[in-house]
Amino acid sequence: MDPDLKIAAFNNIPNQEYALFGSVLEAHLETLLHRLKGLCGQLPGNAEPFQDHYLIYSTKSPNIIPPVHVRAVRSIMSTFMPWRFQYYGSEISEASRMVTQRQIIDACCSVRLPKFLEDGLGFNMDYEYILKGFTFAKGRVRISVGRMMKTAHEVNMQVEAAEALSGSYLVEVATVVFGGSATNEENPEKEILQVAELLKPIVDLKRLDVKR
Amino acid sequence: MISWVVPYPTPEGKTHNQALDDLSKLLLAQGYEKDVPYCVECEMYVSLPEMMPVQKVFHVILDSDRPASCFLIPDKDQSISITAEKSMMGFLSKLSKIFKTSPGKTGNLEVRGQTFLYRDFCVRAGILSYGGVIKGVIVEAELRSCSILITAVELMKEFMSTFMPTPMDTVPSYISSKPNILGAMYSPLETIHQYYDIFASVRAGRSLVSR
Incomplete structure (x- = not known):
């Protein structure tokens, strides 16, 4: 076996994200969670609480147009999990599209990721927040309901969620598939829309509109 | 698993490829089995x-x-x-x-070679080339049954001395410069760092012989 082939085999990674976004007031959270529990069943991984710390970085040099934005994410609840590096490409903007489709690069990394982004690549941290909530999975579709919280730093580098930034919860319905529609027999767009339809009266999910 | 990466000295009057051939023959004679090729x-x-x-x-x-x-x-x-x-x-x-x-430079630094296996012991022997020019022979000795470096320093020395032309009496410079990794769980990044140190010295134009 040629070692080059072995390396090449790992270059094909799902990288197209199809997503819809919405929000729900805290008062209606229970109704939404109840509906999701009913839809997604009792399998492990459903209604799983999560608390993720997001650090948003961008290139600060004025010569880099447009600036590159990336984010580093880590779970606060399970500290043995690796950090995740995330980069979103620009949205494929067609007015007729029903869901957001964009490239995503998601890579697990070792713990020194933030330091590497700052000192190794020359990125600057813009802001940080904690997303606290619940995730569900329905087939390949991942549904997360979470609330943005401010971060409170403690002495020993631990981060905790402080007060909430708003009274509503973010709802995200997304799936990540291989790029190049030729290999896609299934229709990720349809799957996302089906889930959105099932949640309709409680939350109205929309495509992310960058222009707004 | 823990690994030590060192340059393999090429005897005078021989090419690097001949030195690698001799090393492969020695390993096979010692009972190692040829495994997959590798490339760093x-x-x-x-x-x-x-x-x-x-x-x-x-x-x-x-x-x-x-x-x-x-x-x-x-x-x-x-x-x-x-x-x-x-x-x-x-x-x-x-x-x-x-x-x-890599601006201004042609080609990459790479090590290409063969893996040899004998139970828990694994030796990777390969040719280091920089932009297509052969720079030397690199060996990586891997002990697969141990994850804490400090417990196996003497064993590693003995293991490497079985195929190195001169007895291995020192630890690789990267490991001796980082005493804090001795007692910690060995991670693959430490192996890569050892390769990196060799690559850096080749880039700087230094010779490979010193450990």
Whole structure:
């Protein structure tokens, strides 16, 4: 076996994200969670609480147009999990599209990721927040309901969620598939829309509109 | 598993390829079995001055034995190197306007060779080339049954002395310079760092013989 082939085999990674976004007031959270529990069943991984710390970085040099934005994410609840590096490409903007489709690069990394982004690549941290909530999975579709919280730093580098930034919860319905529609027999767009339809009266999910 | 990576001295009057052949024959005679080929390659990324006021340089190392990972090592502060999933390479190609790969140099640094296996012991012997020019022979000795370096230092020395032309009485310089990794769980990044040190000295034009 040629070692080059072995390396090449790992270059094909799902990288197209199809997503819809919405929000729900805290008062209606229970109704939404109840509906999701009913839809997604009792399998492990459903209604799983999560608390993720997001650090948003961008290139600060004025010569880099447009600036590159990336984010580093880590779970606060399970500290043995690796950090995740995330980069979103620009949205494929067609007015007729029903869901957001964009490239995503998601890579697990070792713990020194933030330091590497700052000192190794020359990125600057813009802001940080904690997303606290619940995730569900329905087939390949991942549904997360979470609330943005401010971060409170403690002495020993631990981060905790402080007060909430708003009274509503973010709802995200997304799936990540291989790029190049030729290999896609299934229709990720349809799957996302089906889930959105099932949640309709409680939350109205929309495509992310960058222009707004 | 723990690994030591050292240059294998080529005897005078022989080419590097002949030295590698001799080493392979010796390993096979000792009872090792030939396993898959391997390849470790290193690419340098340099930021363009008009894009970044302070120049940033980092190196990406790929190892065919760890095909789902890539290793990113900054030029200046190597303590912040990271291991990342292979998908990170897709992001690096997005930065092509900011970082150029190995400017002014032709080709990459790479080690290509063969893996030899004997129970818990694994030896990778390969040719190091820089831009297509052969620079020397590199051996990586891997002990697969141990994860804490300090417990196996003497065993590693003895293991390496079985195929090195001179007895291995010192530890590789990277390991002796980082006493804090001795008692910790050994991570593949430490192996890659040892390769990186060798690559860095080749880039700087130093000879490979010293350990």
